[in-house]
Amino acid sequence: xxxxxxxxxxxxxxxxxxxxxxxxxxxxxxxxxxxxxxxxxxxxxxxxxxxxxxxxxxxxxxxxxxxxxxxxxxxxxxxxxxxxxxxxxxxxxxxxxxxxxxxxxxxxxxxxxxxxxxxxxxxxxxxxxxxxxxxxxxxxxxxxxxxxxxxxxxxxxxxxxxxxxxxxxxxxxxxxxxxxxxxxxxxxxxxxxxxxxxxxxxxxxxxxxxxxxxxxxxxxxxxxxxxxxxxxxxxxxxxxxxxxxxxxxxxxxxxxxxxxxxxxxxxxxxxxxxxxxxxxxxxxxxxxxxxxxxxxxxxxxxxxxxxxxxxxxxxxxxxxxxxxxxxxxxxxxxxxxxxxxxxxxxxxxxxxxxxxxxxxxxxxxxxxxxxxxxxxxxxxxxxxxxxxxxxxxxxx
Amino acid sequence: xxxxxxxxxxxxxxxxxxxxxxxxxxxxxxxxxxxxxxxxxxxxxxxxxxxxxxxxxxxxxxxxxxxxxxxxxxxxxxxxxxxxxxxxxxxxxxxxxxxxxxxxxxxxxxxxxxxxxxxxxxxxxxxxxxxxxxxxxxxxxxxxxxxxxxxxxxxxxxxxxxxxxxxxxxxxxxxxxxxxxxxxxxxxxxxxxxxxxxxxxxxxxxxxxxxxxxxxxxxxxxxxxxxxxxxxxxxxxxxxxxxxxxxxxxxxxxxxxxxxxxxxxxxxxxxxxxxxxxxxxxxxxxxxxxxxxxxxxxxxxxxxxxxxxxxxxxxxxxxxxxxxxxxxxxxxxxxxxxxxxxxxxxxxxxxxxxxxxxxxxxxxxxxxxxxxxxxxxxxxxxxxxxxxxxxxxxxxxxxxxxxxxxxxxxxxxxxxxxxxxxxxxxxxxxxxxxxxxxxxxxxxxxxxxxxxxxxxxxxxxxxxxxxxxxxxxxxxxxxxxxxxxxxxxxxxxxxxxxxxxxxxxxxxxxxxxxxxxxxxx
Numbered sequence: 001x002x003x004x005x006x007x008x009x010x011x012x013x014x015x016x017x018x019x020x021x022x023x024x025x026x027x028x029x030x031x032x033x034x035x036x037x038x039x040x041x042x043x044x045x046x047x048x049x050x051x052x053x054x055x056x057x058x059x060x061x062x063x064x065x066x067x068x069x070x071x072x073x074x075x076x077x078x079x080x081x082x083x084x085x086x087x088x089x090x091x092x093x094x095x096x097x098x099x100x101x102x103x104x105x106x107x108x109x110x111x112x113x114x115x116x117x118x119x120x121x122x123x124x125x126x127x128x129x130x131x132x133x134x135x136x137x138x139x140x141x142x143x144x145x146x147x148x149x150x151x152x153x154x155x156x157x158x159x160x161x162x163x164x165x166x167x168x169x170x171x172x173x174x175x176x177x178x179x180x181x182x183x184x185x186x187x188x189x190x191x192x193x194x195x196x197x198x199x200x201x202x203x204x205x206x207x208x209x210x211x212x213x214x215x216x217x218x219x220x221x222x223x224x225x226x227x228x229x230x231x232x233x234x235x236x237x238x239x240x241x242x243x244x245x246x247x248x249x250x251x252x253x254x255x256x257x258x259x260x261x262x263x264x265x266x267x268x269x270x271x272x273x274x275x276x277x278x279x280x281x282x283x284x285x286x287x288x289x290x291x292x293x294x295x296x297x298x299x300x301x302x303x304x305x306x307x308x309x310x311x312x313x314x315x316x317x318x319x320x321x322x323x324x325x326x327x328x329x330x331x332x333x334x335x336x337x338x339x340x341x342x343x344x345x346x347x348x349x350x351x352x353x354x355x356x357x358x359x360x361x362x363x364x365x366x367x368x369x370x371x372x373x374x375x376x377x378x379x380x381x382x383x384x385x386x387x388x389x390x391x392x393x394x395x396x
Numbered sequence: 397x398x399x400x401x402x403x404x405x406x407x408x409x410x411x412x413x414x415x416x417x418x419x420x421x422x423x424x425x426x427x428x429x430x431x432x433x434x435x436x437x438x439x440x441x442x443x444x445x446x447x448x449x450x451x452x453x454x455x456x457x458x459x460x461x462x463x464x465x466x467x468x469x470x471x472x473x474x475x476x477x478x479x480x481x482x483x484x485x486x487x488x489x490x491x492x493x494x495x496x497x498x499x500x501x502x503x504x505x506x507x508x509x510x511x512x513x514x515x516x517x518x519x520x521x522x523x524x525x526x527x528x529x530x531x532x533x534x535x536x537x538x539x540x541x542x543x544x545x546x547x548x549x550x551x552x553x554x555x556x557x558x559x560x561x562x563x564x565x566x567x568x569x570x571x572x573x574x575x576x577x578x579x580x581x582x583x584x585x586x587x588x589x590x591x592x593x594x595x596x597x598x599x600x601x602x603x604x605x606x607x608x609x610x611x612x613x614x615x616x617x618x619x620x621x622x623x624x625x626x627x628x629x630x631x632x633x634x635x636x637x638x639x640x641x642x643x644x645x646x647x648x649x650x651x652x653x654x655x656x657x658x659x660x661x662x663x664x665x666x667x668x669x670x671x672x673x674x675x676x677x678x679x680x681x682x683x684x685x686x687x688x689x690x691x692x693x694x695x696x697x698x699x700x701x702x703x704x705x706x707x708x709x710x711x712x713x714x715x716x717x718x719x720x721x722x723x724x725x726x727x728x729x730x731x732x733x734x735x736x737x738x739x740x741x742x743x744x745x746x747x748x749x750x751x752x753x754x755x756x757x758x759x760x761x762x763x764x765x766x767x768x769x770x771x772x773x774x775x776x777x778x779x780x781x782x783x784x785x786x787x788x789x790x791x792x793x794x795x796x797x798x799x800x801x802x803x804x805x806x807x808x809x810x811x812x813x814x815x816x817x818x819x820x821x822x823x824x825x826x827x828x829x830x831x832x833x834x835x836x837x838x839x840x841x842x843x844x845x846x847x848x849x850x851x852x853x854x855x856x857x858x859x860x861x862x863x864x865x866x867x868x869x870x871x872x873x874x875x876x877x878x879x880x881x882x883x884x885x886x887x888x889x890x891x892x893x894x895x896x897x898x899x900x901x902x903x904x905x906x907x908x909x910x911x912x913x914x915x916x917x
Contacts, residue, residue, distance in 0.1 A: 006715050010722065013759035013769070031510045033502075052711035057509045057704060062535035066502035069495065073475070073506025076493065077514065081506065099496050183798055184755060184771040186762040205470075233491040233507060234514050236470040240433070240486055242494035251436060252486060252494075303796040379797060 006053035007192065014187040016151035016180045017042035017084075020110055021050060022189060023158030024082050028197055029108070030056035031081040033070035035063055035089060038122040039178040040112035043084035064092035071107045072100050076241075078202075078232030080162060084110035086178075087120060090129055090136070098137035100171040101266060103241045104216065104228070106200050108161045110174040112181040115373020125179040126373025127296060127347040133173050134325050140263050142270035144277055145173040145325040149300035151185045157322070163198040164277060168269050169227050175324060177347070179297045179376055201229040203237070210237045214248040216265065225272025270326055278328050281320040284310075288317030289340045290389045292382075293332070293356050295321040298345045301376050305383035314390040324352065332359035340393025345369035345382050365392055428455045431469070433489050440483055444634075444652015446601040446627020450548050451484055453604055453625075454519065457611035458490075465616065472515045475504040477524035480555045480629075481548040484519045498529030501536045504543050512542070512701045515615065522549040522563040526582050530562065537591035540619040542699040546611070547584060547622070548601075550629040558632025568682030569636035576682060588622035589671040589693050595621035596671055596693040601628075602660035603689065610691055619699040626676070626687055628655035638683035663687045721890060728882055730766035737791040738878055739803040741820065743813025746784050749865035750809065754786035756869060756887045757879060761790045764883035770795045783816040790878060805876055807868050808834055809851065818844075828872055830864065847875055849910045858903045866892070866900045867907035874911025881908065 008022055020043050024032070032047040034040075048058040057074075061067040064085055071081035085093060090111045100107055115121030116128050129136075133145045144164050148154040154176050165172040203213065215237075219226030231237045244252040245259045253262075270277065281299075285291060290309075294302050299320040309316045317339065321328065336342070341364055344353040353368035360366055367389045369382050426432060432455070441447050461467040469490060476485035478497035485492035495503045500518045508516040518525075525533050525547040533545065552570050553559040560573035563581045570577065585596045595617040599607040607625065614621035630652030634640030639658050643651040666673075667690040677686035698706075740757065744750040751773050758771035767790055774785040787803075789795050802822040807829075808814040814834045821827055823843040829836075831848025840846065851867035866888055873884045885901060892900045 008722075011763055013755070013762050013771075031506065033506060049711075049714060052704075052707055053715040059505065059509055061502060061505070062531050065499060066505070066532055066535070069499040069502035070506035070509075072495075073493075073503040073508075074510035075506070077507045077510035079510035081510070096496055096499060099499075103493075179772075179798065182772065184758060185769065185795075232511075233473045233493075234471045234511060238470070238489050238491055240492045240494070242486060243496055244494065251433075297798075301797050303794075376797075376799060379801075 005055065006050065009189045009191050012187050012189065013184055014151055015042055015184050016154045016176065016182060017112065018046045019151040019155035019187045020084065020158050020174070020176070020181070021046035022187070023155040024108065024162065025050055025054055025056070026189065026192070026195060027080065027159040027162035028199070029080045029082045029162060030054065031071065031074035031079045032056070032083065033059045033061045033067040033074070033081070034083050035061055035067050035085065037086045037089045039114055039181050040084040040086045040089070040110065042181070043110060043112070064089035065095060068093040068096035068100070068109070072096060072103065072105050075105045075107045076103075076233050080106070080166070082108040082110065084112065086112050086114045086122075087116045087126070087129055088118070090132065094132070094136040097171055098139060098141070099243045101137065101141045101143070102243050104169040104230070104266070105171065106165040106169050106230075107171050108158065108165055108174060109171055110158070110176065113175065113177040121373050123178065124374045125177050125297065125347055125376055127175075127177055127298060128351070128373055130175060130324060130346070130348065130351045133175050140267065142267045143173060143325050144168070144170065144270065144323065145175045147175050147296040147321060147324045148180060149296050149320075150180060151183055152187050154180055155187050155189070159195060159197070160279075163196065166198045166200040167227065168273065168277075169200060169230055170266075170269070173325070175296070177297055201227055203229045203231045203235070205235045213237050213239075215239050215241060215250045216246065216248050218248065218265075223272075225269045227269055274326055277323055277326060279322040280328055280331065281318075281322060283318040284315070285317040285319065285335065287315055289315045289393045290343055290386055291317040291319055291335055291339050291341075292343045292345065292386065293319045293321065293352070294345045295324050295352065298347055298377055301379060302345050302382050305379045305386060308383050309386040309390070312387070314386060316386060321352070327355050327359070329359050332356055333361065336360035336363035339364055341365040341367060341389035343367045343369060343382070343385050343389050345377050345385070347371060347373055347377060365389065428452070428459065431455045431458065431489050433487055436487055439487055441480060442631045442652070443649040444628070444630030444655075445480070446550065446625070446652070446656055447480060447484065447548060449601045449604060449656075450546075450625045450627055451487065453607045453611060454546065455488070457608050457615060460608070460612055461615060467515070471513055472517065473507055475500045475507065475516065475518050477520040477529060479521040479524050479553070480550070481519060481521035482524060498524050498527070498532065500524065501529060501532040501543075501545065505536060505541055508541060508543050509701070509704070516543045517546065517615070518543060519546045519548070521554070522547055522551070522584070523553045523561045526584055526587070527562045533588065534591035537588050537593040537620050537622065539700040540592055540594055540697055540703075542618055542620070542701055544614045544617070544621045544623070546614075546625065548625045548627050549584065550627050550633060552629055552633045554629045554632050558629065558636065565676060565678040565682050565684060567678060567680060570633070571636070574636075581676070583671070583674060583676070584624045585622070585671040585674045585692050592620065593622045594619035594693065594695040594697050595691075597622070597691040598624040598626065598674060598687075598689045600626045600656070600659040600663045600687055600689060602656045603663060606665070613691070613694070617694070619695075619697055626659055628652050628659065630655065638681050659684065659687060663689050665690050667691055725763075725890065726886055728764045728880070728886065731761075731880055731883070734792045735767055735790055735878060737789065737793075737795070738805060739800040740788045740790070740805040740807070741800060741803040741817050742786045742788070742807045743783055743817045744809030745812065748784075748809050749862065750784045751786045752891060753807065753865040753869055754788045756884070756891050757790075757872075758788045759891065760879045760883040760887035761788075764886050765879055767792060767879075768795050770798045772798055783810070783812040785813065785817065805872070805878070807872055809864065809868060811835060826875060828868060828875060830868065847871070847911075847914050849907060851907065854906050855903050858899055858906070860896060860899045860903070863896065863900050863903040866904045870904035870907025870909075871911040874908045875915055
């Protein structure tokens with residue numbers, strides 16, 4: 001069957017959630033398992049229509065526990081896979097997000113965030129799951145999370161999420177929100193030759209003597225952050241993988257040293273490749289007195305107050321976290337020694353603000369602009385906070 | 397040996413293996429060595445446990461299928477959950493996945509659907525399959541997913557020390573049911589059959605021949621096959637219950653074997669009976685006194701994969717119609733001149749097409765007039781009742797703030813929407829109403845420009861009252877001039893159902909003319 005079957009290109013006035021689905025399909029996703037939940041349902045809806053058109057499979061699972069597991073199974077069958085959910089479902093997925101990380105399974109999990117906690121505000125925006133994205137599953141690990149601010153970027157970052165997940169053999173989170181997911185704007189889908197698509201390092205039947213194959217191989221050159229080639233089920237390698245602490249072969253290894261080896265490799269493949277993974281958008285950081293650090297929809301809605309503040313003569317820099325996790329610790333730490341203050345607008349009670357405070361380490365003041373979920377931030381509140389931060393900076 | 401090599405050898409020792417370059421799995425100790433990971437043996441199971449026998453039956457069925465049915469065992473994948481039975485995956489020299497507690501079946505669903513060539517088998521315990529994973533069991537059965545689920549039932553949670561579970565017989569004892577189990581257990585074959593499994597069987601573990609035969613059939617079966625194997629827990633369950641009474645607790649092997657024999661003895665083969673009648677009977681002290689066993693169900697029905705594949709043609713039709721519509725799209729010249737940030741509020745009641753009207757404006761601006769446009773809608777309680785709302789922002793420059801801050805243009809198609817939104821309109825702004833649906837009150841704002849047309853009537857007269865929104869769009873296009881008329885027409889033609897395109901364009905034209913007339917006045 002033609003690779004071009006069902007290929008969509010060109011300009012579309014498209015819902016954010018649908019753009020996410022189209023990005024996934026373009027990235028090569030051919031398996032989606034999900035459970036309906038507002039405001040992520042439209043991703044599943046679009047996938048259920050589109051996947052069969054491109055020889056992919058859509059399965060509506062019985063719950064989010066099952067959805068997350070099914071995409072892991074599909075990935076081990078060699079097929080790029082995705083699920084999408086919102087807060088309550090995200091909580092249920094945490095169990096097997098951990099399994100995905102432990103098994104080193106490429107896949108993408110989209111969280112269209114709504115107001116919480118609990119059932120919270122199903123239809124209304126929130127950015128309250130950012131710390132859950134970082135720490136939600138038990139144990140130590142590193143995670144990659146991306147945050148888009150428009151349907152176009154949701155499309156673009158879904159592709160990037162797949163690429164990162166394939167490259168680093170790990171689940172990647174797209175942390176969008178109800179505002180972006182339910183917003184309709186122009187989305188340009190470029191022709192396939194203009195998009196870089198990465199595929200997992202993979203071993204096939206006959207490549208290696210099965211007895212010599214190691215599913216969690218260490219770098220032959222001793223490189224930290226090495227990503228061991230994967231093999232899918234059915235290739236004759238008779239692999240074993242387990243959620244238990246394991247060795248290079250994937251066999252359970254029940255001791256502290258093995259856990260250190262296992263956890264280190266999960267963390268190092270992220271921490272040794274920060275330059276590749278962390279993507280930031282910056283504007284006028286040089287000589288800035290105040291730097292607005294934000295992400296997703298809140299970064300977007302901060303642009304107008306930033307323009308206003310600059311008109312008022314305040315030197316405002318802008319740092320948008322396209323990659324929220326891993327956190328750009330070095331960038332923030334260095335900036336903190338140069339600027340007077342950070343302003344961190346986000347639709348939660350200060351999750352990334354704490355992270356900025358941690359990295360600023362007292363070298364610059366940090367002002368959050370916070371509200372729990374329900375609405376995007378009031379540009380006036382952001383402007384007032386920038387003014388307040390500038391006043392403190394100027395006093396110092 | 398260099399220091400480095402020594403370090404590596406030490407590390408490999410810690411990592412459980414020390415001969416990475418050579419095969420170390422063949423022990424030569426077991427006739428089915430080639431399907432076992434010898435390097436992982438001995439296994440963790442207690443002496444007298446039924447799992448060894450269950451595993452042997454499974455392997456011998458696979459070997460039979462390999463020999464007699466040409467099965468390629470490289471294409472077999474075994475998925476387990478957590479618990480004693482969950483460890484089976486780790487001892488099998490097959491592609492094997494040891495997942496989280498209860499989640500073997502959904503993991504297997506992904507494997508099987510993504511690659512239908514694989515023969516996928518879930519082997520796990522009763523706690524895993526029927527307790528924490530019970531929901532997954534019934535739904536996979538309901539889908540008639542083409543996998544085999546082998547549930548080894550030992551009546552309790554063995555690995556954690558013998559707690560009561562969803563299969564513990566009534567009145568039997570367990571660490572957490574020391575006064576006797578006051579719950580009633582699942583009848584697993586009945587549960588699986590009622591949920592939609594198309595092959596259902598049960599044997600005790602010592603019915604090894606029957607079990608072998610049944611497993612072969614279950615593995616060949618094209619839909620969802622479910623086999624329950626009743627096996628003793630020689631350590632935990634036997635300690636608490638009459639089956640193990642009087643047997644030397646120091647001799648687990650003997651105790652396990654005696655319990656196995658007891659289950660075999662009370663086994664009552666009743667092939668083909670209704671699974672509802674496949675009882676596990678106990679007496680008042682919780683002792684198992686009868687186990688009905690056999691193959692209870694073997695039906696041929698389309699499995700999940702076939703059900704999915706049957707939709708392929710319909711999917712292609714949907715795609716071609718979407719593609720045709722896009723291929724027909726005209727390229728129009730961009731809008732002349734700059735458009736400042738313009739905020740438009742639309743309101744009405746459900747069914748009037750308030751959302752699609754806003755989307756049509758947004759698409760006309762964005763796709764056909766090359767402007768920036770952002771369309772959002774109100775969800776939740778505020779969208780109920782008389783005031784469904786949708787919003788569009790249009791501008792020549794990027795739209796940073798997606799919500800309305802000061803709408804300059806409003807289209808209101810119900811009294812409720814008018815009352816809800818009119819106060820937000822900025823002074824000097826334009827309010828367009830369906831004047832048969834909105835009664836302007838005496839205190840109506842005088843600082844705004846208000847225009848009305850009987851949009852619903854215009855649409856009714858044209859023969860489609862659902863086109864009232866397009867009448868309002870024609871009206872709006874003429875009065876506001878923010879988006880080109882041709883752009884709106886193209887956007888409408890692309891958005892409404894194909895059969896209603898011409899009527900919608902007619903209604904748009906009527907609205908447009910009324911708008912021009914009003915503006916001239």
